[in-house]
Amino acid sequence: MRINCPHCGARDAQEFTYLGAADPQRPDGLAATEAAMTDYVYMRDNPAGPHRELWYHGAGCHSWLIVTRDTRTHAIALVEPAKTRKAGAAA
Amino acid sequence: MAETATSWDPRGAWAGIAQPGSFGAKGEAGVFAIMLEGFGLASVIAEPDTTAALSQTVEALLGLTLPPTPRIARGPAHDIVWAGPDQWLLRTASRNGFTGLLSELSAHAAVSEQSDARAALRLSGPRARDVLAKGVMLDLHPTAFAIGDVALTNVAYVGAHLWRLDDAADGPVFEILLPRSMAGSFWSWFVASAREFGCRVASGRG
Amino acid sequence: MRYSVFSLLAQALQGHKGWTPAWRDPAPKPEYDVIIIGGGGHGLATAHYLASRHDITNVAVLEKGYLGSGNVGRNTTIIRSNYLLPGNTPFYELSMKLWEGLEEDLNYNAMVSQRGVINLYHSDAQRDAFARRGNAMRLAGVDAELLGREQIRAMLPYLDHDNARFPIHGGLLQRRGGSARHDAVAWGYARAADSRGVDMIQNCEVTGITVAGGRAVGVETSRGPIRAKKIAMAVAGNSSRVAAMVGLRLPIESHVLQAFVSEGLKPVIDTVVTFGAGHFYISQSDKGGLVFGGDIDGYNSYAQRGNLPVIEDVMESAMALWPGLGRVRMLRHWGGVMDMSMDGSPIIDFTPIDGLYLNSGWCYGGFKATPASGFCFAHLIATGQPHPVATAYRLDRFATGRLIDEKGAGAQPNLH
């Protein structure tokens, strides 16, 4: 696979590390509940189709990226930097 | 007090790993490698909203523009190399006077001295691209990786910061920075990859 | 027809004209006591044990493709019970015991071959971790031997013992581990279940699960609706997709795991060997091919195929372990879709929906678990109680913290 890093350009997927689904949002703060955190840490949609997921360009620019990739074909529709998102979008 | 400067001899990243000479196929060397020593290097990291101020300072101090994309900006004494979003490496051929410059930049960015952190190699010669193609997962064709282009990547499982300088008469010129601790493993790959073309190795100032 | 050397010779004399189908090809009935979704190893084993141990024979196995088309036919055929944690060890040991009696139970030779499984270690810390595991196995009644450097050198002389980046210090040996002929396992279970009246229905894709009053009562399929009193999911690789039909989210990601076979060779390696300084394992099939594999590709995938970085990583590990393999050729590689659970261990449990049962999350361990998985799943379905060796495989363990994380890798499936 090739991932088109928005900073570095197209690179072999080998340069990246995969984390998992990008959509779950960490329930931040002291008010967060154990149940919400359990859901965030463990439960996944795991879709067969487009999947927004986190990849880390560890061998390149050290950016975390959100990659929209089809899990049936591996075709990548979109790659965005994760850092442009603002915090506080709690689950 | 043991403050005699002579007892604190620095030892560069290539010491004990590579030495000047030749290896591989006999005859005209296809690749030239210069082990760079004595350069100054620092990482400079800004936040998006401080980048403008940093950029102005750099412009004022060095007459260079911070490259916003993977490029190198070259000045008479200093280079600024893109090193990630809002991150750069400041490089100078000599470490003298480097510290003062770094403290001026610290006002607008996080600056960390990295002069000893990297082993550096300048590669040139007609077969330089062919050697790199055995480890670099990047298109280094002259049109795809132009003069001044920069890449952070991996070579044979070793992290590498690579850029292309002006061509020499006998072909392209690349510089590559490697984690100091992995210089030996990189060298092992390099020797295995370059020997079919014949390689001449020299030491040089950064 | 009972299989034996006598039936084989008798058939040979009449040109093998008298063999009958290994299983029937029935049309689905309108209703069953139990429907098993998934005609892979685990589903077929479940059917066999429901029929043979619990006398529940009004059972259909629904398979969207052909029997055994999932991971039972896409693995590296290793069987072992060398697990560390008490949630796992007795379960895999039950599996091993079932493997040991499988041929007679099924009247089918699945070529279970207990040629030994050796996990190599490459450091003192790894030795101690393996000692911990070996001791845990011994406490659970499983055979385990910790071997030193010279013992390994004598057993596996062709490995790179001295010039390696990570020299071999020794290994943990389970002599009763080994391999089995993967397809034959599926076929043997299918034939045995069929002989007791279970319907094996191929080319029958489940497209929906009907829930009425909080209870699962039937399925929609590509061959029409079928009602059932109980519905059991055994669709590892696709568990999330099937669970999503009833709105369930699971602590599972689907990942691709590649496997490899070399050209046939005269016998060169008699045991299963795993490399401890990379992710790599290798054995030799009865046909002579070296069967080997490594890490998962590391990203969610339903594509049943992988990519070059992992392929090269596996080959590098092969060469690092065994430098004489350089000129041996890799013949074929393929990918299977794994249910990678969040703690690396499986789930055999009820679901929040009455009458719907879940067997999933097998990670790399699915093939070796096939007999016990079917056995315990059948037990759960038939008795309404988890089997004593599978009590830890609950779905709620992620909420309670009763995780079964053999590697201590945490909630990240691609690290297990």
Place this chain on the structure above:
Amino acid sequence: MSGQSFRLASGGLIDRTRALAFRFDGKSYEGHAGDTLASALLANGVRLVGRSFKYHRPRGILSAGPEEPNALVELRTGARREPNTRATVVELFDGLEAASQNRWPSLAFDLLSLNGLVSPALVAGFYYKTFMWPAAFWEKLYEPLIRRAAGLGRAAGAEDPDHYEKAFAFCDLLVVGGGPAGLAAALAAGRSGTRVILCDEDFRLGGRLLAEKREIDGKPAAEWLAATLAELESIPEVRIMPRTTVFGLYDHGIYGAVERVGDHLPEPAPYQPRQRGWRIHARRAILAAGALERPIVFPGNDTPGVMLAGAARAYVNRYGVLPGREAVLFTAGDDGWATAHAITAAGGKVAAIVDTRKDADPARKALAEQLGARLFAGGVIAHARGGRQLDGVTIRDASGATTALACDLLAVSNGWNPTLHLTSHQNGKPAWDETLQCFVPGTLPAGLTVAGSAAGRFTLAQALDDGARLGREAAVDAGLIPAGAGPVPATDPETTALTPVWRVKGAKGKAFVDYQNDVTDKDVELAAREGFRPVEHLKRYTTLGMATDQGKTSNLGGLAIMAEQTGRTIPQTGTTTFRPPYTPVAIGALAGHHRGKDFRPTRLAPTHDWSREQGAVFIEAGQWLRAQYYPKPGENDWLTTVNREVLAVRAGVGICDVSTLGKIDIQGTDAAEFLERVYINGWKALPVGKARYGLMLREDGFVMDDGTTSRLGERHFLMTTTTANAGKVMQHLEFCHQVLWPDLDIQMVSVSEQWAQVAVAGPKARETLRGVVDSTHDISNEAFPYLAARAITVGGGIPARLFRISFSGELAYELAVPADYGDAMMRALTRAGEPFGITPYGTEALGVMRIEKGHVAGNELNGQTTARDLGLGKMMSTKKDFIGRLMVGRQALIEKDRPSFVGFRPIDSAQRLRAGAHFIGIGKAAVMENDEGYMTSVAYSPHLKHWMGLGLIRNGAGRIGERVRAYDPVRNGDVVVEICSPVFVDPEGTHLHG
């Protein structure tokens, strides 16, 4: 020498002036440059080349290409022995040695061929039905026999002496196959400046043009070929790679290829690899891999001397070899007739042409007459006779009458299958073409198009047309030329009419579908009878298509017979799909440089050479090599050395490299806030100039890593991580910053490589340091107390950092200098510490001292422990959120009975403890239910003069003083130990503050 009695006097693409000597099964022969091993063997009249897999039947040469199922040899000898090598693709070199395989004692007399006598019982799947009783006999008796008889060639028994490497290439257009379609494509694209890579598995480009006598633009095709190659070679952006097989298509236009750099030489040239594994990144690719000819299933079809008609033509036209003097042609279409021509033209005799088509076209009749061959229109070969060599055939004509003819070659022509393998590597299914009677590429992977025969467009004209068109398309796609058609050269006429015949029924003898795996038509029938009807069941049950040729010549035949058995059409029965690789690939080529010591990089500390000078024994610690201990002459075991090192530190001073620890520079106005969120303890109150121990969790609540972090400035911290987790922690922190809290103002960078760092430990540490630290810096206990952390200078102005932290429990510091000065630092410290007997110590002594102090390390931070388990629960702040805070509070993780961290000492102080032992109550049975925990770390304390251990045991902290068994059956250990505090030495910590 037997002489090349079947070599033609002239013709072909071999160099008769260059004789190459070779040996096969110990016998010497001669061939020519340009030969394959197969063509050279045929030239010498060698027909029997191998034995089949199951029945050990004699086998010859079926094909002239990569699809060869029969002619497999062991090539080369010793450590370079290559089993299962197809003689048809081995380029002959001087001194080549090959041996037949899978026979015993010899190829001509193979005892295992007795399997053939019991073959009625050895049908598909026979082993599933028997060998079950008694159970123990399977592994002990039956399986070893099967294993010995199975397999093919023998792997080399020694390390591969050759080198391999990887390479990466990028292009606009990859052309797979250098036949007419591929060459036309490369030319069309290359002329416009497109970056083209053209790969061909053969050592000579031209594809079928090399094997055929064709005309292009009214001239011999060889002229067009030469001109085209010359032009391609003159285009700088076109790279031609012969001897390179594109074996697989992977995601996003990445193609795997293997280049055989040195396989045509006795051994690789100096400085050259044997093979190179390529990853080719192509914007577009054209598959122009041609087609593979299909055999016919009939009794005796495996007899040496039965050959594909196209192969026979290749041997005549390309290699100048007559594959038989008295030939019979068995053809299902027009194409086979060209073989009759070729043989006749070369001086051979064609005794008969058996054309399966009933209509006796007058033109064909006339042609047969002209060739001097009897024509059997509507006939079939009922049987091919002969043992080790073909003697003759039995022809059944349209009326059913049989005719026996003597012959030494039976050329079989049944049409061709497109070589569409790459199109199905991304799970694409080929489509059945009813007109062509073959599978053609179905849905294509992104970026791939197919040209010529590979697309089922079998004529030369179509190949040239496709190539030119698709090549231009690639140039248009690369933005180099406008769309439009270029001129395509004209060709001489050809016909491809075909009515394929899949098998000939109704006669005795074995008829093979899959030659190599000995799968017969009867096996396919049996599979159908037993319900193994889906194509995958058929393959898996019979092993059809699973041999080293991957079913190239057998898959379709098997499918056709299954279709016939089940009353379905071929496409209803299934499709043939192909998994990578296209042909088998040497493992070495895919591993490249990464084997032996180069398997993975080795990281060396800046003090490495100094340690080596001191005689250190090194140990692999993850990526690093670290000094384990420093034996002195006369110290014969490691424990003696380690004891000396430990005692020296506790009595005087020692130095130990700790450069390997991860060091992360964290700056920014929110740096302290960030640390609050990633560590369990508090950071905002840490004063500048101070260090603090920190513990971080994963979000699931288990401990991730620990280390000290120092505040170098108001908004400037330096974090240290463990050696093992440095990369993982950096990635985690980047995640926390970029994904979780992008609004925090922090900047992070690894400075691990910048600093050489050394622990200076022992009561004389301060005095030693005074010898290297510039006198302007006051490092007295008052000015530089425990946990002080400051920038200083050493050696007369060299910037350095000094941390007063201790892993050993002694008065200790860590001194960091720029890595260039790491070596000098060790020397300077050694000089300064000389009066105090300064002693270098390694990771072993470091470990002993940390165990004596009860510090947790890697063995305890194993991903399965919580802070509470490790006795560090009180560090967890309740006033702030931090990573892992909620999950660590889950019910099972706070149970009192969870194993927790304590020390263990043997009751009998002479007894050795071992990590990995499990704890069992005294008097309790050694069963899983009584397992209470395990020993994580052990060491011998020279201070206490007995072994000590750290471990996790149920409710450990509440059981101090209790005795349990440390049970270690895998090492025959069973030691009674007492649960104790994990701090064995100086529990009050007085040394630390000295």
